[in-house]
Amino acid sequence: MLKRAKRIVVKVGSQLLSGAEGLNLEFIDELSRQVAKLREAGREVILVSSGAVLAGIKALGLNRKPFSLAEKQALSAVGQPYLMAEYRRAFNRFGLEVAQVLLTAEDLRSKERFLNAKNTFEALLKFGVVPVVNENDTVSVEEIKIGDNDNLSAHVAVLTDADLLVMLTVSNGIYDKDPRSNPDAKLVPVVERPEELFSSCDFSCKTSFGTGGMGTKVEAASKAAKKGIPVIVAGGKEPDVLLRIVSGERVGTLFLPSKKLRAKTYRILYLMKPKGRLYVDEGAKRAVVEQGMSLLSKGVKRFEGQFEKGDAVEVCTLDGSVIGKGIVKCSSESLYDSKVCIHRDDFVLTGD
Structure with a gap:
């Protein structure tokens, strides 16, 4: 090698x-x-x-x-x-x-x-x-x-x-x-x-x-x-x-x-600094973790920070445990006006 x-x-x-x-x-x-x-x-x-x-x-x-x-x-x-x-x-x-x-x-x-x-x-x-x-x-x-x-x-x-x-x-x-x-x-x-x-x-x-x-x-x-x-x-x-x-x-x-790792996955995990946090319910957690689906905005119960479209954020359970990191498709101001918050191709599982 x-x-x-x-x-x-x-x-x-x-x-x-x-x-x-x-x-x-x-x-x-x-x-x-x-x-x-x-x-x-x-x-x-x-x-x-x-x-x-x-x-x-x-x-x-x-x-x-x-x-x-x-x-x-x-x-x-x-x-x-x-x-x-x-x-x-x-x-x-x-x-x-x-x-x-x-x-x-x-x-x-x-x-x-x-x-x-x-x-x-x-x-x-x-x-x-x-x-x-x-x-x-x-x-x-x-x-x-x-x-x-x-x-x-x-x-x-x-x-x-x-x-x-x-x-x-x-x-x-x-x-x-x-x-x-x-x-x-x-x-x-x-x-x-x-x-x-x-x-x-x-x-x-x-x-x-x-x-x-x-x-x-x-x-x-x-x-x-x-x-x-x-x-x-x-x-x-x-x-x-x-x-x-x-x-x-x-x-x-x-x-x-x-x-x-894919180049995008590497950038998300190790290069992109999270600008905020999204706290999701159990249904949204199962969808992204177990089924590999995109994160929908309706599954986000609250958020922290200010971010723009294309920024990285951490995705957490309601008790604060980090489950992943991804690139948002919307800003913090328009979070609930968008259907998809993070596309599945832009999300990486991390865990605590």
């Missing part, structure tokens, strides 16, 4: 990119060498790279993470050119050009923008360019924020129909507890049910510069795996880690693909 992977998304965390005097240029050089080797072997590589805020912190001589969204946006704006300049320098040594791709959640939620971004990636890869992706922190607000590059990498893997997602981190994989403070921590080599890790492993620790932690990696890996994409979380400082992974060597933690 790994040997056959032609298109690979590689996510690089902030800690790997952090050096004593700013960006870790030695790591960037080594990463570019391995990617160049993959390209020589006929594989396509897309990088999802943290490090812009870190580069901005170092450039301005700060010794702390940003306190606010505005500070993060400012530091990202300062650091992004530094980060891209170093990637361009490193990849140019092997005759490869890089492209900066900045995304927000809104770019992925909208079907039109999703397809446009997909076409842009296809064109870049056709030109032989290595796309370097980051969240567009400079313009992101809470409403359109993805939040961490672990989840961004999963979304990019889905967007580009990748064959493999590799998350490189300072840890050599997923452990049952933090190996830095627990010498008896055990590596989890293969994961079939990611949700079970949250009850059996301790993911409370975060890195000093990173946005997420191992918990967000498991969350992101679960999303990609449900779209049929295998995921590996591995140590970025391991020698030739990318080359060893694609050779089939057991490295890090492998998340096995479980099923292949």
Whole structure:
């Protein structure tokens, strides 16, 4: 499965990119060498790279993470050119050009923008360019924020129909507890049910510069795996880690693909932020859950929030238990003037 992977998304965390005097240029050089080797072997590589805020912190001589969204946006704006300049320098040594791709959640939620971004990636890869992706922190607000590059990498893997997602981190994989403070921590080599890790492993620790932690990696890996994409979380400082992974060597933690969700289902579940809640009676619940029918407005007994046609909402029982998520065919103001509230093709069962 790994040997056959032609298109690979590689996510690089902030800690790997952090050096004593700013960006870790030695790591960037080594990463570019391995990617160049993959390209020589006929594989396509897309990088999802943290490090812009870190580069901005170092450039301005700060010794702390940003306190606010505005500070993060400012530091990202300062650091992004530094980060891209170093990637361009490193990849140019092997005759490869890089492209900066900045995304927000809104770019992925909208079907039109999703397809446009997909076409842009296809064109870049056709030109032989290595796309370097980051969240567009400079313009992101809470409403359109993805939040961490672990989840961004999963979304990019889905967007580009990748064959493999590799998350490189300072840890050599997923452990049952933090190996830095627990010498008896055990590596989890293969994961079939990611949700079970949250009850059996301790993911409370975060890195000093990173946005997420191992918990967000498991969350992101679960999303990609449900779209049929295998995921590996591995140590970025391991020698030739990318080359060893694609050779089939057991490295890090492998998340096995479980099923292949439709693109629309993936967007509804993981990209569209619910703008409200619909509370339905037992008859409506049976119709959508057991019979796979559309949700009629007469089955909605009350609602919360304000939404427009095309927005996502959660569907709940009268006691508040979430049963699904869907795209409404009407606004909150015209809810009871429409016969069909959510078409069956736009509804996904979730459960609590």
